[in-house]
Amino acid sequence: MFSPVESRRLYRQVADQIRLMIASGELAVGQRLPAERDLAEQLSVSRPTVREALIVLEVEGLVNIRMGSGIYVVRQHAANAPASEREPVEGPFELLQARAIIECAIAEEAAGCAEPEGIALLDDALTRMSGGVNDAGAVIAADRAFHTGIAAIVGNATLIRVTGEMFDMRMSPYFEKLASHFEGPMTWRSAVDEHRAIRDAIAAGDAAGAKAAMRVHLTMSQKRFSESFGEEFSGEEERGRSRRPAKGTIKT
Amino acid sequence: MFSPVESRRLYRQVADQIRLMIASGELAVGQRLPAERDLAEQLSVSRPTVREALIVLEVEGLVNIRMGSGIYVVRQHAANAPASEREPVEGPFELLQARAIIECAIAEEAAGCAEPEGIALLDDALTRMSGGVNDAGAVIAADRAFHTGIAAIVGNATLIRVTGEMFDMRMSPYFEKLASHFEGPMTWRSAVDEHRAIRDAIAAGDAAGAKAAMRVHLTMSQKRFSESFGEEFSGEEERGRSRRPAKGTIKT
């Protein structure tokens, strides 16, 4: 295999270099970068090239360009890379563990401020989920609605967003492949039952119960997944990552 | 009313226009765009401006620029908004509430699996934070390291990422302006003390204590913020900008 002579365009190299300096902290958050003209000189490139690189960083949300003032570092980390090439993402087990910890806390909180309208939201998601066990798309959408719905009960947009984002990570290419094997009408029926238990606990204002029910749900979900995972990849270590899958045991 | 004067930077206007043509299907997927020189002429702007606009679209993954060949439409829809334009609708208070719920749970979990190396991570962040109370950038970096460090103790990459992302949201332009007013050596010293309480509880394996300490920390942080928030907006409308005041009232 011959490698396709990578001759990266200059402005990308410059962007990478600056991005690295920001990530490493060499350019602190809030700090002003040297002027475009100075950057061009220091990097031995022309100003247009520097500008193009800076525009890339601006689009990525790393820097803030203010006319007449300067260029400022906004944050260190690209919260979302081009999404297409997003981090080698975390493994499915890590994700489920994280969801267990976070969503248990949210369910607990939601039980403390449940109102009829919020419960109605969950009920709607439940009926949609149990009603369409043969339509994978519909079930997943309803599943998502249920989980974000719990966050909605708390009435906090950030929680809703975070919950949704974590749910959506199951759509990562790697995750997706396996999902088709372990997701089926049977597992979904179990999931609906577990959802209903969560809903009932929240409706009853039972914080501890809601937390426990959510933990059961995500633990079971993890178990269902790991079973088909074992079949699929018996023996192989999860993506060759050094991270021990054992860490995935929930101890909350 | 005077016309909006359209002061947006040119390359952004050009990018928007081309993006629109792609979205509307006027430029089909796979089709080649006119040459940069032609685009410049048709849009009555210079070629560098067209180039900058095209680089924006390339970073967004809408087009593929091939040297010597041309520019091709890759897909119609921007899968994810460019982060900079990402709805920041959530208010600072909502963010702090969400962090309280989530990070309390993480701290609780961390207390259950604390190991010397993890504690060392927190200690390092603490010393860096207390050591540089006069360097805003250093303190914020250390602050971030402390919070993500707790997630690191649990050993879950997803938790680390989520914690970091929530922390970084304080860098939103709206949040930032106020931060400079309520953040100072004094408030930071308080924050360090609260951090230390969290660290001690985790080191002692006291789950309930860690949870409580984290709650205290984020509640106090919210309080400090809300005080200066009141001062700042007591009457003056910041620079005549039509900023919406805090949308999120906290209901914890």
Added chain:
DNA sequence: ATGCGCCAATTGGTCAGGCCAGTTGACCAG
């Protein structure tokens, strides 16, 4: 001494024109 307004240095925004290098397709020799 203090507060206000003006001005100039600095910095990003845009333009014009030019040269180089890679791509592509037509054309021609074998």
Added chain:
DNA sequence: CTGGTCAACTGGCCTGACCAATTGGCGCAT
């Protein structure tokens, strides 16, 4: 028909310049 060559086209990058917004300091008036 096959292969190679070449010229037109296209993006990549540079130089140098001017415009516009910002900002900090200087000087004037109070």
